[in-house]
Amino acid sequence: MQTAIYEHSKAPPFKCGQIECGDSLSTLEYFEPYPVDTSVALATLLERFERDGQSLEISFRKLVSWMKIGERASHYLHPYPAKLLPHIAHFFLANHLLVGRDEIVLDPFAGSGTVALETILSGRAALYADANPLGRLITAVKTRSITSASLTSAGTEVRAAFSRSRARKRPDVVNLEKWFDSHVIAELVRLRAAINTLDDDSLREFMFVTFSATLRKVSNSDPRFSVPVRYRDGETRTQTSVTDTFEAQLETNITRMSSLGQIATLGEAKPVGDDARRLTTSDGRRQPDNSVSMIISSPPYASAQKYVRAASLSLGWLDLVPSKNLRVLEDKNIGREHYLKASWSEIAPTGIDEADTLIGEIAKINLSRAKIVNNYLIEMRAALMEAVRVLKPGGHFVMVIGDNTVCGRRFPSSEYLREMLEGMNMTTILSLIDSIPSRGLMTRRHATAGIIASETVIVLRKAF
Structure with a gap:
């Protein structure tokens, strides 16, 4: 299966103006951002999934072989935790099957703007939101053309x-x-x-x-x-x-x-707030229903990252968040780790029976970890509902998510979030699994968590 797909996607050595992409950054002048249409490769994957109903193991690095690992436009303007592999966003933007050329693409968990940048490079309009003001600043700068x-x-x-x-x-x-x-x-x-x-x-x-x-x-x-x-x-x-x-x-x-x-066809990126659970326009009103055609996003993992701590030095130096408010900012992040001890026993139903059973087992070992993953699922449900609200009927949601280990037990976030979305008038049309060769920002939580070794990419379509 993989060999055939790669053959569909083959392209001549990718040139950046008059130089090879592997040449020195200082000589980089021009590049063609989307040299290959991925529609044929995507159609092959969709047909295979529809026939077999099983997740397909692939490598986006090979699937998008013309896009080299390393410098690409302004992607590496600033380091950021657990950045989405640009190849993933690129693959789903380089086709005409899932999204039109003039349609709007949203990332409600934008981080430092990988999806937003790839979207404007494709000539489309990008909308982005993130709780971290440093991430929003980086995204705004890297998607803004300045001479x-x-x-x-x-x-x-x-x-x-x-x-x-x-x-x-x-x-x-x-x-x-x-x-x-x-x-x-x-x-x-x-x-x-x-x-x-x-x-x-x-x-x-x-x-x-x-x-x-x-x-x-x-x-x-x-x-x-x-x-x-x-x-x-x-x-x-x-x-x-x-x-x-x-x-x-x-x-x-x-x-x-x-x-x-x-790039003459560069699109425009606009922020839509600081909370995936409430997407807003520039004047503070709710983002209109059915207003975006595609969502590509990598939601936060359940208790896997310390985004605020990673950004804490910059947040202070840039006067974005005073030190006394770092905890307040952390409390706005979905997937956070810190809760008052008095609240640990407040475990609410998630709406997913299997998840509730697993959380109950985790609670017997570590009540704090049970609270973390329980609240993660509850808050992610609210964020997914908001995402589906703004997605047009027939629009597509590409979700990139990894499963981690909590107290020695696999916590299948991908399955839980997929089940949530399928309960919101969404249908799964593709499921892919891509290994993660290196995730240096995935920190091991002593004896309570494990390294995330692969990501699941799920594509869902909203009913008409």
Whole structure:
């Protein structure tokens, strides 16, 4: 099955303008974002699933072989936990079977904007939402076309302002002195003040995303971990100056952004709020019913990521969230881990009998973990209901989700969320399983959780 599908998808060596995609980023000038139509490969998968009714094991890296692992437009403008593989979004956007060329695509769990970016690269309009303000900022910047000349000029302004800056006010960053040496803090404070002198919002936001990407590189946090973790005794970061690190990041980010300006058919991305359970328009009203044609999203995992902690340094330095409100922000995230002990025994029915039975078994071992996964399913039901509400009849929902282990028991989130959606007038038309070669941001929770080794990609269609 796989061999035949790959043959349908074969393409000549993918060229980026006059260079190969594997060439140096600094020489990247132009690329064709969607060189291959995936309709034939998708039709093969749909026919196979309809015939056999079984999930199909595939590799999106091979299925979208013309799209290399590594730099692609502005995808890597800023690091972010557990980013969706761009190949997945690309595959479902590069066809005419599931979504029209001029239709709207939504990601209610946008993270740092992988789906939104691939959507605008396909020429379509993208809508995105996420609880994390850092993720929303990164998405806004990476999907916004800004000329290299403007960015270069802004860099010159920042350098000049930095040389004049005598700023001393430190940001509200949790455990600031633990994560940054005093001389690093002093330089970062001046650099932050210099960026704030920019009048243009788009340029200032781009510089702050670049500044944020610089932070972890000059901190005392081990880059091998997604969340801030101090180096072990005897280990230390490479000593580089803040300005040198920022300059290198700036040069690379300007090159990344330059590719967007080369695409005449680039779509537009717009935010639709900070809560997947209540999608809103720019004026705060509810996103209209039946207003999007496709949803592609990777919902949060049940107790698998610490998104707020991973972003905590940037949230403080960028004045997005003061340290005292980090817990408030965490409470807005679906899949969070922290609940008051007094609430642990408040286990409510999820509407899925098998899930309720499993949660009851987990509760006998670890009541806290039972509360976490119980509330996860309840809140995910609300988010899925909102997603289905805004999806047009006949529209498609591509859901990417992994199953993890809780207290030694497999917690099949993919099955539970699929059952929820099928109870909301949705029909499963395809189910795929793709292994995850590396998920460095999936952290093992001592004895209560396990590494997620594969992702399930489920495609559902809303009834007419």
